[in-house]
Amino acid sequence: MILNLFPVFDFETVRIPGVLQRIALVFLFSAILFLTNSARSLVLISISILVLYCALMNLVPIPGGIAPNLEPTTNIGAWLDNIVLNGHLWAHSKTWDPEGLVSTLPAIVSGLIGVLTGLWLKQEIEVKEKLLKLSIAANVLIVVALAWNMSFPINKSLWTSSFVLITSGIAMHTLVFSFWVIDIKKYTKGTGVFMAFGSNAISAYMLSELLANLMYSIKFMYKGSQTSLKGFVFELFSFDFVDPQLTSLVLALMWVALIYIPISILYKNKLFIKV
Numbered sequence: 001m002i003l004n005l006f007p008v009f010d011f012e013t014v015r016i017p018g019v020l021q022r023i024a025l026v027f028l029f030s031a032i033l034f035l036t037n038s039a040r041s042l043v044l045i046s047i048s049i050l051v052l053y054c055a056l057m058n059l060v061p062i063p064g065g066i067a068p069n070l071e072p073t074t075n076i077g078a079w080l081d082n083i084v085l086n087g088h089l090w091a092h093s094k095t096w097d098p099e100g101l102v103s104t105l106p107a108i109v110s111g112l113i114g115v116l117t118g119l120w121l122k123q124e125i126e127v128k129e130k131l132l133k134l135s136i137a138a139n140v141l142i143v144v145a146l147a148w149n150m151s152f153p154i155n156k157s158l159w160t161s162s163f164v165l166i167t168s169g170i171a172m173h174t175l176v177f178s179f180w181v182i183d184i185k186k187y188t189k190g191t192g193v194f195m196a197f198g199s200n201a202i203s204a205y206m207l208s209e210l211l212a213n214l215m216y217s218i219k220f221m222y223k224g225s226q227t228s229l230k231g232f233v234f235e236l237f238s239f240d241f242v243d244p245q246l247t248s249l250v251l252a253l254m255w256v257a258l259i260y261i262p263i264s265i266l267y268k269n270k271l272f273i274k275v
Helices: 018-038 039-059 074-085 104-121 127-148 161-184 192-199 201-217 229-236 244-268
Strands: 218-222 224-228
Touching: 018 039, 039 074, 039 104, 039 161, 039 192, 039 244, 104 127, 104 161, 127 161, 127 244, 192 229, 192 244, 201 224, 201 229, 201 244, 218 229, 229 244
Parallel strands: none
Antiparallel strands: 218 224
C-alpha cells in the first residue's frame, strides 16, 4: 500500500490491488492448502480452480443483462472489482485492474504449481530422473495451454487458465535448465547478477517502482508543454531513425542496470532484506 500511495499519499483514490498484494494472497492460500492437503489433492484443487475460473469467465452472465465476455471493462472480474473497489483500481484504466479479485483465483494455481515443483525436487530419487520428469510435466502444461488458448486465450491481465499453464511450463523448463547448468555442471560464470537480484528480489522491485513513481510525479514545462521526468528521459533518448520500441527496450535495460547498483552492494555485503 505504501508503494501505491507514494509519492502523493492520496487515500481517497489509492489503488488497493497490486502485484505485491496478489503475491501476498497467493502465498497465504498456497501455504494453507499446502499444510492441509496431500500433493495429489493439490493437483486436483489446481485443476478444479482453473476449470472453475474458465467457466466463470465464459459462462456466467454479468448482472445488468451483459452476456459473458472477456472484454477489459465488462467481464465478470471487472464487474466485481468495480463493486468492491470502485475508485481504487488501476489508475491507467480506472474501470478494471490487472491484479483484480477474481483473477487472483487462477494466480493461486501458479503458486501451487511452484509448491508441487518444490515437493517433486525434494523427492529422494536420482537427480536426472527428477529433471527429466519435470521437463515432461512442463511440456504437458505448455501443450494443454496452447490447446486451451483456442477457447480461453492466453492473457496476463485476466490471468487466464491457459496463461497459468504456459507460464508455469516455461518457468519449469527454465528451472530445469538452470539446475542442470549451475547445480550439476557447476557452470556459475555470469550468474552473479541473477544471484544479487534473486537474493533481494522484493527490494529490487520496491526500489524500481518507487523510483518509477517518482519520475512520473515530477513534472515541468518542456518545449511548451508539461511533461514528466520519465517522458523527458524517453524523448531525450528518442531519435527519428530509431524505432520507439527499441528506445523503450534500451531504456528498460538501462533501468535494470541502475537498480542493479544498490542491489549488488547489498549482495556483496551479505545484506538480505526479507519480508
